[in-house]
Amino acid sequence: MTGPANADADDNPLERDTAAPLETDVFVVGAGPVGLLLAGELRTAGARVTLLEQLTEPTTESRASTLHARTMELLAARGLLERLGPPPPGGPGHFGGIPLDLTAADPGHPHAGQWKCPQATLERVLGEWSRELGARLLRGHRVVGLTQRAGHVEVTVARSDGTLIHGRAAYLVGCDGEGSAVRRLAGFTLAGQDASREMLRADVAGIDIPNRRFERHPRGMATAARWPDGTTRVMVHLHGQRPVPRSRPPGFDEVVAAWATVTGEDIGHGTPVWLNAFDDTSRQVTRYRRGRVLLAGDAAHRQMPVGGQALNLGLQDAADLGAKLAGRVLGRAGEDVLDSYHASRHPVGARTLTNIRAQALLLLGGPEVEPLRSTIGALMGNAAVHRHLARMISGLESAPPAGAAVAPTPTQPHLTPERNIVGRLDSRTALVTGSSRGIGRAIAIRLAAEGALVAVHYATNVDAADETVALIEKDGGRAFPVQAELGVPGDVHQLFQALEQGLKERTGEASLDILVNNAGATTPEGQLPEDVTVEEFDRLFAINARAPFFITQRALGILSTGGRIINISSGLTRLANPEQVAYSMTKGAIEQLSLHLARHLAPRQITVNSVAPGITDNGGPVFDIPAAVEQMAQLSAFKRVGKAEDVADVVTFLATDDARWITGAFIDATGGTLLG
Numbered sequence: 234m235t236g237p238a239n240a241d242a243d244d245n246p247l248e249r250d251t252a253a254p255l256e257t258d259v260f261v262v263g264a265g266p267v268g269l270l271l272a273g274e275l276r277t278a279g280a281r282v283t284l285l286e287q288l289t290e291p292t293t294e295s296r297a298s299t300l301h302a303r304t305m306e307l308l309a310a311r312g313l314l315e316r317l318g319p320p321p322p323g324g325p326g327h328f329g330g331i332p333l334d335l336t337a338a339d340p341g342h343p344h345a346g347q348w349k350c351p352q353a354t355l356e357r358v359l360g361e362w363s364r365e366l367g368a369r370l371l372r373g374h375r376v377v378g379l380t381q382r383a384g385h386v387e388v389t390v391a392r393s394d395g396t397l398i399h400g401r402a403a404y405l406v407g408c409d410g411e412g413s414a415v416r417r418l419a420g421f422t423l424a425g426q427d428a429s430r431e432m433l434r435a436d437v438a439g440i441d442i443p444n445r446r447f448e449r450h451p452r453g454m455a456t457a458a459r460w461p462d463g464t465t466r467v468m469v470h471l472h473g474q475r476p477v478p479r480s481r482p483p484g485f486d487e488v489v490a491a492w493a494t495v496t497g498e499d500i501g502h503g504t505p506v507w508l509n510a511f512d513d514t515s516r517q518v519t520r521y522r523r524g525r526v527l528l529a530g531d532a533a534h535r536q537m538p539v540g541g542q543a544l545n546l547g548l549q550d551a552a553d554l555g556a557k558l559a560g561r562v563l564g565r566a567g568e569d570v571l572d573s574y575h576a577s578r579h580p581v582g583a584r585t586l587t588n589i590r591a592q593a594l595l596l597l598g599g600p601e602v603e604p605l606r607s608t609i610g611a612l613m614g615n616a617a618v619h620r621h622l623a624r625m626i627s628g629l630e631s632a633p634p635a636g637a638a639v640a641p642t643p644t645q646p647h648l649t650p651e652r653n654i655v656g657r658l659d660s661r662t663a664l665v666t667g668s669s670r671g672i673g674r675a676i677a678i679r680l681a682a683e684g685a686l687v688a689v690h691y692a693t694n695v696d697a698a699d700e701t702v703a704l705i706e707k708d709g710g711r712a713f714p715v716q717a718e719l720g721v722p723g724d725v726h727q728l729f730q731a732l733e734q735g736l737k738e739r740t741g742e743a744s745l746d747i748l749v750n751n752a753g754a755t756t757p758e759g760q761l762p763e764d765v766t767v768e769e770f771d772r773l774f775a776i777n778a779r780a781p782f783f784i785t786q787r788a789l790g791i792l793s794t795g796g797r798i799i800n801i802s803s804g805l806t807r808l809a810n811p812e813q814v815a816y817s818m819t820k821g822a823i824e825q826l827s828l829h830l831a832r833h834l835a836p837r838q839i840t841v842n843s844v845a846p847g848i849t850d851n852g853g854p855v856f857d858i859p860a861a862v863e864q865m866a867q868l869s870a871f872k873r874v875g876k877a878e879d880v881a882d883v884v885t886f887l888a889t890d891d892a893r894w895i896t897g898a899f900i901d902a903t904g905g906t907l908l909g
């Protein structure tokens with residue numbers, strides 16, 4: 234980044250005030266954790282930023298105090314964890330009050346679990362950080378007017394001394410919380426559900442009651458936890474009590490009465506230090522961007538603060554938006570980068586709101602939710618389910634592709650044992666030809682591990698195909714075998730009959746997302762060009778070139794938008810080996826298929842690429858002969874023969890959304906054999 238662009242005439246731009254009209258690249262409205270992180274992100278990338286905050290002093294309240302693994306990653310990457318302390322562990326997690334071990338999300342993750350950090354501490358550290366980076370914070374500045382013009386946004390700001398000032402910026406981001414003025418002034422639509430349940434909270438000094446966690450009573454639910462300073466945080470919900478509109482916190486008498494009703498204990502002799510009420514309102518703006526105005530954090534989504542997800546969701550919004558907005562402001566990115574913020578964060582917000590609604594029901598529901606609680610509790614005994622929920626809450630879940638359905642359809646059973654059920658290819662379908670053995674088997678296993686339902690194709694070796702399917706299912710994946718000998722009349726038709734039937738049975742429709750043309754035959758060892766017969770030549774072409782062409786042609790009818798075609802070629806198209814001339818010609822042909830179809834299918838967002846393995850251990854007998862292996866190993870720059878997984882990982886990458894920008898390419902997966 235460049236120097237602190239806003240720290241022009243003042244060593245201490247934070248807290249500084251000015252009477253001059255405000256002008257900057259980006260106004261960030263709201264200096265809570267989300268706004269402060271965003272400001273730091275924007276400054277890091279080099280954009281000028283001014284924070285407008287209506288409070289004249291930082292808050293001392295600790296509304297949110299839990300950080301999850303993904304947020305910890307973000308903070309660590311910015312060097313902020315060291316500044317924070319680092320935070321102490323936050324104890325066990327929960328899902329709707331049912332114990333959930335958040336470390337199950339990824340036991341190897343350096344920040345697996347949850348971590349305690351009072352909001353006031355987080356704000357102080359983020360404030361210092363953004364200040365050092367050159368962000369300007371104007372306290373006592375409340376945005377009361379907002380107009381979008383061609384090329385900029387104008388704001389009217391009421392200052393705490395009663396004066397009005399005006400300002401302009403290229404963009405404005407509302408990080409001003411659930412009551413967001415920006416959201417209202419810019420005309421965002423906040424869609425969703427009103428509250429039906431309420432929870433009262435208080436920090437109370439001078440009481441001595443036992444700690445308890447989500448204790449369910451006939452009349453309600455109660456939680457108590459002693460802070461290190463001796464005060465006790467109590468939370469209480471009364472079954473059947475509808476939330477009342479509140480313009481101020483509840484009275485202590487209300488909390489005392491509810492606590493007594495639910496637990497039978499009297500805490501009326503205590504002294505309230507902090508009082509608060511929250512409800513299960515669940516709303517989200519329909520777009521995160523309107524022209525030059527964007528929203529992040531609670532301004533974009535209102536949810537019950539269960540399990541600390543709201544703060545984490547907001548911080549992750551800011552982290553996603555910062556670099557994108559700076560890129561746009563500095564002319565490095567087009568307008569579409571701002572829409573990509575909506576595309577990436579709106580689905581994450583929607584899914585989080587859904588899980589929070591589910592948790593609110595489990596947590597605050599009366600006796601009628603007991604059967605649901607015991608069913609969900611039993612399901613959570615399943616390691617894959619436990620891990621799925623832990624990943625979701627930890628923010629480690631991968632986002633679905635933009636526009637994808639938020640919830641799996643009933644025909645896509647996702648809860649299979651042990652598999653990472655939030656893989657990069659969840660709910661995709663794949664056909665891997667020749668996946669009974671060798672490289673094809675490794676590809677099938679890798680795609681399934683990422684969540685794809687895989688059709689395991691083979692010619693004759695039914696036992697090997699069944700073994701591939703069994704290996705996938707053992708790890709909780711989904712696969713089914715399809716038989717068809719390729720290179721013979723009717724081959725493609727037979728293959729697609731079995732494929733489409735298998736897909737329909739398992740997903741309800743015959744739709745394919747990923748096609749890997751892997752099956753192949755080779756020339757016999759040591760055969761000179763002079764000895765190749767017409768029959769052998771035709772057979773090689775029929776299996777290695779003609780079949781992939783017509784498989785691809787047939788697949789086009791069922792291939793989804795954004796689909797993937799990956800053709801397995803060979804390093805021999807770039808390395809002379811006269812004994813393999815006919816075989817290499819077939820691989821040259823399949824590379825042509827990739828090149829030309831890539832252009833043809835780009836309008837459907839389908840990518841087509843060739844992957845070229847070098848010598849790869851496919852389990853064949855030659856790989857059991859050490860001297861032969863040693864000799865073959867010398868061809869690779871890494872001095873070893875390839876493993877089938879080396880190639881499978883490359884293919885899997887091409888199948889994911891991460892490879893959306895690669896098409897028509899020849900990918901060298903020879904371990905450097907072609908380097909010479």
Ligand code: NAP
Binds near residue numbers: 670691693
């Ligand atoms: P492999 O171990 O020999 O396995 C071949 C697979 O293709 C098997 O699943 C086999 O099914 C199937 N297959 C063979 N002929 C078929 C036919 N006529 N109809 C239908 N299916 C047929 O293969 P691999 O070594 O893993 O090679 C996979 C791909 O990588 C091939 O395209 C190959 O050209 C390419 N490649 C391999 C290497 C290498 O060193 N291994 C190097 C460069 C390129 P059955 O089990 O039923 O026979």
